[in-house]
Amino acid sequence: MNPDNEAIMLSAIETPEKCGKGTYTASEIADLLKISKSKAYDLCKQGFFRTINIGRAVRISKASFDKWFDKQ
Numbered sequence: 001m002n003p004d005n006e007a008i009m010l011s012a013i014e015t016p017e018k019c020g021k022g023t024y025t026a027s028e029i030a031d032l033l034k035i036s037k038s039k040a041y042d043l044c045k046q047g048f049f050r051t052i053n054i055g056r057a058v059r060i061s062k063a064s065f066d067k068w069f070d071k072q
Contacts, residue, residue: 023052023059032069 024032030040041058044051049068050061 022062024062024065026058026060029060029065 026037026040026044029035029043030037033040043049044058044060049064052059052061
């Protein structure tokens with residue numbers, strides 16, 4: 001592999017950690033709020049924050065969750 005390509009690939013792999021990620025999983029929401037994972041899914045279904053379904057996986061917008069959380 002070309003060393004330049006390897007550096008680009010490593011940079012791409014490290015980017016989410018450097019920049020922070022833009023979504024949470026239901027498990028992460030549950031951990032943050034100290035609630036069960038099923039309750040976290042219930043909050044998602046109730047529309048308290050923006051979510052996106054990717055197949056069966058649910059991702060919660062970090063910005064919308066943080067905004068909701070700050071209002072509580």
